[in-house]
Amino acid sequence: MTAASFVVVANRLPVDSDSDGGWRHSPGGLVTALEPVMRSTRGAWVGWPGQPDMEVEPFDFDGTRLIPVTLSTDDVELYYEGFSNDTIWPLYHDVIAAPRYSRALWEAYVQVNRRFADAAARAAAKDATVWVQDYQLQLVPAMLREHRPDLTIGYFHHIPFPAYGLYSQLPWRRQVVEGLLGADVIGFQRVADAGNFARAVRRLLHYETRASGIRVPQPDGTTRRALAKAFPISIDAASYIELAAREDIQARAREIREGLGNPAHVLLGVDRLDYTKGIGHRLKAFGELLGEGRLSVEDVTLVQVASPSRERVETYAHLRDEIELTVGRIDGDFDTVGHTAVRYLHQAFPREEMVAFFLAADVMLVTALRDGMNLVAKEYVASRTDNHGVLVLSEFAGAYDELGRAVTVNPHDIEGLKDAIMQAVNMPAAEQRRRMRSLRRRVLEHDVEDWSREFLDALADARKGAM
Numbered sequence: 175m176t177a178a179s180f181v182v183v184a185n186r187l188p189v190d191s192d193s194d195g196g197w198r199h200s201p202g203g204l205v206t207a208l209e210p211v212m213r214s215t216r217g218a219w220v221g222w223p224g225q226p227d228m229e230v231e232p233f234d235f236d237g238t239r240l241i242p243v244t245l246s247t248d249d250v251e252l253y254y255e256g257f258s259n260d261t262i263w264p265l266y267h268d269v270i271a272a273p274r275y276s277r278a279l280w281e282a283y284v285q286v287n288r289r290f291a292d293a294a295a296r297a298a299a300k301d302a303t304v305w306v307q308d309y310q311l312q313l314v315p316a317m318l319r320e321h322r323p324d325l326t327i328g329y330f331h332h333i334p335f336p337a338y339g340l341y342s343q344l345p346w347r348r349q350v351v352e353g354l355l356g357a358d359v360i361g362f363q364r365v366a367d368a369g370n371f372a373r374a375v376r377r378l379l380h381y382e383t384r385a386s387g388i389r390v391p392q393p394d395g396t397t398r399r400a401l402a403k404a405f406p407i408s409i410d411a412a413s414y415i416e417l418a419a420r421e422d423i424q425a426r427a428r429e430i431r432e433g434l435g436n437p438a439h440v441l442l443g444v445d446r447l448d449y450t451k452g453i454g455h456r457l458k459a460f461g462e463l464l465g466e467g468r469l470s471v472e473d474v475t476l477v478q479v480a481s482p483s484r485e486r487v488e489t490y491a492h493l494r495d496e497i498e499l500t501v502g503r504i505d506g507d508f509d510t511v512g513h514t515a516v517r518y519l520h521q522a523f524p525r526e527e528m529v530a531f532f533l534a535a536d537v538m539l540v541t542a543l544r545d546g547m548n549l550v551a552k553e554y555v556a557s558r559t560d561n562h563g564v565l566v567l568s569e570f571a572g573a574y575d576e577l578g579r580a581v582t583v584n585p586h587d588i589e590g591l592k593d594a595i596m597q598a599v600n601m602p603a604a605e606q607r608r609r610m611r612s613l614r615r616r617v618l619e620h621d622v623e624d625w626s627r628e629f630l631d632a633l634a635d636a637r638k639g640a641m
């Protein structure tokens with residue numbers, strides 16, 4: 175196998191296996207962003223094929239070498255569902271749910287991170303660039319550097335990094351920070367996340383941090399400079415604009431509205447079914463507005479797409495029960511034979527159908543309690559090529575830092591959320607246009623290609639020692 179000069183390491187491979195044994199692209203933004211770089215560098219991607227115990231030899235797919243890392247049923251339970259999604263995920267999202275601190279989960283995390291690091295080290299050519307993605311693999315940067323000091327190593331953290339007061343709960347807080355510091359550039363979604371990380375470094379390791387630079391002492395007594403900085407991720411905006419212009423997708427949007435009984439206002443929520451997304455808060459606010467008669471089921475429908483996620487983790491299973499009970503109650507109380515209050519879809523849809531939903535929706539509700547970025551907010555904005563529609567956006571989503579012209583909310587404040595929904599529903603067309611234009615400008619000017627270019631440029635500078 176020829177070694178690659180550019181290697182991505184992520185928990186998942188950028189493909190899904192289909193029913194007839196083949197592979198197709200998984201739809202994520204990261205895959206789209208990295209496609210041109212992967213192709214031009216004949217890069218390699220190290221990741222899990224998505225099913226337990228699946229053993230697959232490395233293979234080429236669309237110009238990229240894919241290097242599968244097998245996870246056993248136990249690995250999936252302890253490393254993926256356990257430490258990644260039942261310890262780090264709730265802790266890093268401000269302990270909205272209680273994190274599970276278990277030594278067995280930690281040991282599995284260390285062991286699986288080592289396997290990813292070994293696979294990346296084997297795949298990388300001398301002096302290659304390796305880009306590690308996300309919280310499932312926080313130990314990989316240091317593990318890689320230990321064996322391959324020749325490599326330039328980047329890490330991007332897609333989720334929030336919590337304030338030290340919360341982060342310090344983690345029994346392995348020091349090891350995780352040391353793991354991340356193996357990278358030359360550590361990218362975060364928000365300036366605040368990078369600041370929280372730098373503070374953790376100062377508190378735990380007493381290293382000097384200045385602006386975005388961190389002085390990392392080396393075994394030979396010298397120091398190496400790492401960069402910890404915000405690189406807010408974005409979407410492939412052009413592809414959303416293209417889909418929004420398609421006649422068949424516009425017709426589908428009209429069909430969706432008709433299917434809902436042509437209400438005057440369609441509200442939309444699109445989320446993975448995750449407790450960080452504030453779906454319950456959104457439903458509570460909407461239900462109260464119906465109960466108080468400020469909205470009526472003849473005029474307004476809320477479409478809630480909640481795609482299935484991490485269903486074997488107990489907190490997610492409970493959340494599903496809770497949300498479905500709430501939806502059932504609201505619909506039972508307010509539906510008429512011809513109109514529904516909440517149209518709930520526990521399904522995942524292809525991108526074309528999502529754009530049809532975006533075009534059908536007058537108001538998009540993003541009410542996350544904590545979210546690294548929230549790309550749905552950006553997808554909605556990019557799709558609204560007619561400059562109509564209103565985005566209601568939580569200040570606890572990373573997107574808030576860029577999309578300040580949305581109707582912004584604190585989702586914990588149910589009265590404030592209700593007022594924001596009313597403001598969105600009643601917003602005059604001229605104001606919608608003014609706000610949407612400015613939101614679209616930001617999303618179109620800073621797309622996912624800019625994001626990956628800016629990160630990789632910073633990494634190239636780090637390599638030249640030019641930071």
Ligand code: F6P
Nearest residue numbers: 185186202308332333483484546
């Ligand atoms: O950014 C958060 C994240 O965990 C990504 O790493 C992942 O692609 C996405 O959410 C979906 O999660 P999962 O891979 O656990 O289904």
